Amino acid sequence: MADLDAIRQAIIKGKRNDIVGLVQAALDDGADPNALINDYMIEAMKEVGARFEAKKIFVPEMMIAARTMQTGLDVIKPLIEADGSTKEKLGTVVIGTVFGDLHDIGKNLVVLMLESSGFEVINIGENVPPDTFVEKARELGADVVGLSSLLTTGDPYVKATVEAFKQSDLADKVKVICGGAAVTKKFAMETCGADGHAADAVDAVKAIKSLMGLN
């Protein structure tokens, strides 16, 4: 039997060169693809998130872990698709940086962590106008929309985007969560009326799960 815990360890340690062989060996031994993802790979990313939160690991280590996870998933995906038993996603998150702001590092980290946690994530980029957020959320069937804003000049656009959702047909369907250096919890939730706030990429996963009642 292949060493399944080695898959978990490879992701935690970000061993990109080992992961394909390990996953392939496990599959050759008859491991269930969905179980591999749920019981080992997502668990590994949870551990990575916890270590990042505890400041035991640094941003590059979190990124390389997420990349390792993606590399492993690429091996498994064709099997699941061929099998027709499409992997159940936790939910769909549409995420972007608000209008007037071109920063992407923090947002992209959130994307990586959400994907690694089992969400379908659609990154709609930077400098996104409020109406585009709403249109994309509708078109893609978002459960949650994430707004990123690094600059305080983004404040009016965070507010405008949250309001655009509240006034749209998606008001009761889509939860809006905000994060980024410029966005405090108070500003997001009290001033703008957002449904949630996240302090960093790990917190974003927790907050979105809690918004969707997944905890």
Added chain:
Amino acid sequence: MQTKISSPQQEVIIGDDQPVVIIGERINPTGRKKLAASLEKGDLSLVQEEALAQVKAGATVLDVNVGISGADEEALMVQALQAVGEVTEVPLCIDSANPKVLAAGLAAYPGKALVNSVNGEEAKLAEVLPLVARHQAAVVALTMDDSGIPADVDSRLAIADKILDRCAGAGIPAEDVIIDPLAMSVAADDQAGLAALTALQRIRQRFGVNQTIGASNVSYGLPDRRSVNCVFLAMAVMCGLTCPITDPTAWETRRTLLLTDLFTAKDEFAMNFITAYREQFPAED
């Protein structure tokens, strides 16, 4: 090329043949709860403390940013510039992403200020350059535009070229433009450091203008951030950085910049370094 900025009392010259000019970055509430909370109450005593501490630590220009969520940033900027001017004599750098705040600050500032910042975005150029020209100020120009921050060096050069061209058209001479070729976090992209250093080198070579860089970005997400920043700063000075926006109250940073001056023959008999060392570590006798 020399960039001259001034307060009513002092003129500061930024240039390749000058010691590195430290633009103190600490008057900025982003990510600093205590400063943000005091600004929210309209209390500027902490701003003044930060101003004094940075000048004592060798800053010869102070960046002033008062961007907090939900505040009247225009009024706050005017008050902050005045408050800093009451306790220090160094020229100031008016820092806001909002052109209206820049306009209010420039109108109130009794000297030749540095404006932080413009970039290659069409809307920014259209709003900020006329302000800079009208007040005959100097301006920091970031090499990013409507399509974001380019990862490659060629695109950053092209944006610098475009901005300098537009500045000339608006009546702002190249010596009043300080290019910031943008150092991104090497934690997120391990190619980012080399890209920034190469951009500094090539911008110096091609345009000869002064350059700044927000050196604290490079270390985001890494351990031992201060050391990371210092090594980057020393390398960046060799590549064309003449006026970093940084925190001189961190001795490691100040030491790094004093030593780059010494190693580039801008500190006669090492007296600046020795004097700063004595201030930092007073002898007991």
